[in-house]
Amino acid sequence: MTQQAVFSELQAALMQAVVGQPELVERMLVALLADGHMLVQGAPGLAKTRAVKTMAALIDASFQRIQFTPDLLPADITGSEIFHAESSQFEFLPGPVFNSVVLADEINRAPAKVQAALLEGMAERQVTAGGKTHALPELFFVMATRNPIEQEGTYLLPEAQLDRFLLQTNIDYPDLAVEREILELGRREERQPLTLAPIVSVADIMSTRSQIADQYMSEAVQNYLLALVVATRDTAPYSSKLSRDIEHGASPRATMALDRCSRARAWLHGRDYVTPDDVQALAHDCLCHRIVPAMAARARGIDSNAIVDELLNLVPVT
Numbered sequence: 333m334t335q336q337a338v339f340s341e342l343q344a345a346l347m348q349a350v351v352g353q354p355e356l357v358e359r360m361l362v363a364l365l366a367d368g369h370m371l372v373q374g375a376p377g378l379a380k381t382r383a384v385k386t387m388a389a390l391i392d393a394s395f396q397r398i399q400f401t402p403d404l405l406p407a408d409i410t411g412s413e414i415f416h417a418e419s420s421q422f423e424f425l426p427g428p429v430f431n432s433v434v435l436a437d438e439i440n441r442a443p444a445k446v447q448a449a450l451l452e453g454m455a456e457r458q459v460t461a462g463g464k465t466h467a468l469p470e471l472f473f474v475m476a477t478r479n480p481i482e483q484e485g486t487y488l489l490p491e492a493q494l495d496r497f498l499l500q501t502n503i504d505y506p507d508l509a510v511e512r513e514i515l516e517l518g519r520r521e522e523r524q525p526l527t528l529a530p531i532v533s534v535a536d537i538m539s540t541r542s543q544i545a546d547q548y549m550s551e552a553v554q555n556y557l558l559a560l561v562v563a564t565r566d567t568a569p570y571s572s573k574l575s576r577d578i579e580h581g582a583s584p585r586a587t588m589a590l591d592r593c594s595r596a597r598a599w600l601h602g603r604d605y606v607t608p609d610d611v612q613a614l615a616h617d618c619l620c621h622r623i624v625p626a627m628a629a630r631a632r633g634i635d636s637n638a639i640v641d642e643l644l645n646l647v648p649v650t
């Protein structure tokens with residue numbers, strides 16, 4: 333089976349388990365293939381956890397779920413040094429982060445230092461404990477979920493930490509037809525629970541990643557991508573009004589993210605070159621969580637989503 337066929341099968345299996353969310357499914361594959369981490373945001377009951385757990389079950393690699401709660405400690409994520417009295421030596425006991433696929437569920441329910449422990453591992457692919465560094469596995473894919481409805485006992489993720497996520501996907505309520513499908517799926521599963529067998533191996537993922545690294549991006553598309561990201565910091569060439577709406581624009585990490593994600597999407601669509609469509613399709617997921625709208629804009633109900641919409645309208649495709 334070709335790599336393309338393997339990933340089509342993975343995509344189909346995900347679409348069967350999580351109905352009516354084709355974009356979420358595509359973004360999960362993009363994040364996996366672009367070697368990044370993903371944040372899924374949505375109201376309770378929209379199958380965030382289900383989507384991530386299904387994805388993990390379809391990848392033939394070690395998996396661990398971490399349920400974030402207010403009483404969690406950093407060592408509960410990274411692991412800790414255990415003292416052995418007989419040998420008078422310390423031994424490192426790896427925490428749940430030492431797995432290939434990690435579900436960080438409801439990440440905003442743990443305090444900042446716990447979030448930081450995970451985010452550090454995500455950015456540096458290693459954990460330091462007792463003065464020693466321990467490398468994380470070759471395939472290291474974190475999918476986090478978060479509920480945007482701020483409640484008591486939740487902790488905001490600072491923008492600087494959000495930047496560590498390659499992309500953030502927001503999911504919304506389904507329409508009536510999809511709601512009906514969910515209902516019917518739920519009934520079928522009541523009678524016969526879903527069984528999932530792995531479809532992709534770590535080797536599949538690694539070899540596809542190297543194909544994606546060779547994906548062609550024309551200079552015109554590259555210039556468009558760069559113009560889009562730079563415009564989040566300086567919209568003056570396009571609109572002076574919009575510059576006042578943005579307090580902080582996206583970092584160069586966003587440029588790299590949009591580049592990698594666009595190439596991965598092109599590959600998933602069976603192309604060996606990137607089109608402006610790929611860039612546009614991923615602009616929101618790569619940029620929104622990295623843009624801080626100005627206070628005055630927020631007061632007028634303008635969020636980073638609206639800002640990216642506007643940028644896509646303003647920046648011409650080259």
Ligand SMILES: Nc1ncnc2c1ncn2[C@@H]1O[C@H](COP(=O)(O)OP(=O)(O)OP(=O)(O)O)[C@@H](O)[C@H]1O
Pocket residue numbers: 349350351352353374375376377378379380381382383477479506514517518
């Ligand atoms: N699009 C969907 N496809 C299939 N099942 C769905 C879908 N949306 C909701 N469901 C059903 O809703 C249930 C709730 O999903 P899940 O627990 O994953 O939600 P969640 O988004 O993680 O919620 P919370 O924020 O409360 O943790 C699922 O087990 C599933 O039965």
Ligand SMILES: [Mg+2]
Pocket residue numbers: 380381382437477
């Ligand atoms: Mg959940």
